[in-house]
Amino acid sequence: MANEYPQVMTIAGSDSDGSAGMQADMNTFFAREVYGISVLTACVAGNSYGIHAAQPLTTDFIDAEFKAIADDFHVLASKTGMLTDKQTIETVTKNYKQYHFGPLILDPVIITKHGAMLLEADAYETLKTLLVPLATVITPNFFELQKLADMEIHTDADMITAAKKIQAMGAKNVVAKGAHHIGGDLKEVKDLLLLESGEKVWLSEPYHDTEHINGTGDALSACITAEIAKGQSITVAVTTAKKLVNQAIEHELAVGHKYGPINIWQMRV
Ligand SMILES: Nc1ncnc2c1ncn2[C@@H]1O[C@H](COP(=O)(O)OP(=O)(O)O)[C@@H](O)[C@H]1O
Ligand SMILES: Cc1ncc(COP(=O)(O)OP(=O)(O)O)c(N)n1
Numbered sequence: 529m530a531n532e533y534p535q536v537m538t539i540a541g542s543d544s545d546g547s548a549g550m551q552a553d554m555n556t557f558f559a560r561e562v563y564g565i566s567v568l569t570a571c572v573a574g575n576s577y578g579i580h581a582a583q584p585l586t587t588d589f590i591d592a593e594f595k596a597i598a599d600d601f602h603v604l605a606s607k608t609g610m611l612t613d614k615q616t617i618e619t620v621t622k623n624y625k626q627y628h629f630g631p632l633i634l635d636p637v638i639i640t641k642h643g644a645m646l647l648e649a650d651a652y653e654t655l656k657t658l659l660v661p662l663a664t665v666i667t668p669n670f671f672e673l674q675k676l677a678d679m680e681i682h683t684d685a686d687m688i689t690a691a692k693k694i695q696a697m698g699a700k701n702v703v704a705k706g707a708h709h710i711g712g713d714l715k716e717v718k719d720l721l722l723l724e725s726g727e728k729v730w731l732s733e734p735y736h737d738t739e740h741i742n743g744t745g746d747a748l749s750a751c752i753t754a755e756i757a758k759g760q761s762i763t764v765a766v767t768t769a770k771k772l773v774n775q776a777i778e779h780e781l782a783v784g785h786k787y788g789p790i791n792i793w794q795m796r797v
Contacts, residue, residue: 534562534757535601537629538750539620540609540637541570541582541646547742547789548640549609556750559795562757565601567593569620570612572646576742576784579644584612587619594623604757607633607749608659614651621658631664631756634699635749638672641741642787652676661698665762667749668694670706683710684720684730691722700724701762703752705745708735717774721766731767733774740780740788747790748773 536557543549550566557564569590573581597603606629611617624632636655638647647655652675660666660676674681676697677690687710691702704720714735721729748769755765775797776790783789 534754535565535603536562536753536757537565537567537597537601537603537606538609538753539567539569539606539611540746541572541612542568543572543574543743545575545742545784545789547576547784547787548746549743552743552746552789552792553607553609553750555792556747556795557754559792560751560754560758562754565597565603567597567620567623569616570610572610574644576786576788578642578787579640582612582646584616587615590616590619591623594627598623598627598629603629605630605633605753607635607753608637609635609746609749610637610646611651611655611659612646613648614654617651617654617658621662624662632659632662633749633753633756634659634663634666635745636660636666636668636672636676637745638675639669641669641744656697660694663699664756665701665703665749665752665766666694666699667703667705667745667752669745670709673704673706681710686710687720688722688728691720695722695724701766703748703766705748719770721763723762729763729767731770733770734778736774736777736780738777738780739786740782740790741777742787742789744773744777744790747776747792747795751795 751769
């Protein structure tokens with residue numbers, strides 16, 4: 529029977545090494561047993577050593593992808609990834625408002641953990657004003673949190689202040705990642721979930737000392753998207769994603785010669 533299987537969508541760039549971007553999103557959707565649909569925004573040429581080149585797709589082509597999906601599928605939840613520039617953000621916003629693609633999980637990809645910039649600096653304001661207000665969940669990493677909230681973060685209290693600032697921009701629920709960058713204790717990795725109600729939940733998992741952590745942010749936001757599409761609450765979806773990404777980091781996958789991917793097969797259980 530048509531349209532019975534949970535369908536989710538990623539609006540993201542392709543990462544040629546398979547570790548991050550659309551590839552990580554689709555692998556995560558598969559692992560979490562939802563059907564993944566994709567709007568490709570850009571292509572990245574890279575490998576485990578880093579990113580070599582990036583090419584955005586035209587806005588006309590992105591429009592055509594959205595239309596094709598809207599004409600045929602019943603998307604229950606969606607997520608964003610790499611959006612490159614102002615024009616792409618404007619196009620994504622226009623399409624998101626025009627069609628029905630369910631709750632938006634906004635992964636505000638600005639920079640990878642190895643320092644590659646995936647969003648042009650003059651697009652940060654556009655991201656804040658157009659897409660942040662549409663987000664049911666936003667998942668900034670430590671750098672993105674500071675950029676979006678326009679403040680430095682040194683303490684847990686700063687994390688909370690920054691998350692509240694992003695909520696004030698219109699995002700309903702904020703997952704502020706990477707509190708382990710604060711202080712020297714690397715036994716655990718802590719993220720803050722600031723819920724729409726104002727409740728704060730600290731999510732903690734063991735820290736793993738490995739270089740194979742490409743795509744963690746993508747897998748986390750894709751897993752949240754999948755769990756929400758399956759009907760889970762925000763708290764359960766985020767807690768499940770945090771636990772499963774941790775499992776995928778713990779059982780690392782050795783492919784490539786430098787910074788490898790996480791092991792998304794571990795996210796099936
Ligand atoms: N070395 C690590 N060990 C355990 N968890 C980690 C490690 N590095 C990142 N994480 C977790 O992976 C998730 C994604 O966070 P992060 O890597 O900061 O995002 P991004 O990929 O967007 O930069 C977070 O839940 C974070 O706590
Ligand atoms: C095409 C593409 N999109 C996103 C990323 C970054 O992925 P993310 O999981 O947010 O960050 P890292 O864990 O890879 O730092 C990417 N590399 N390529």
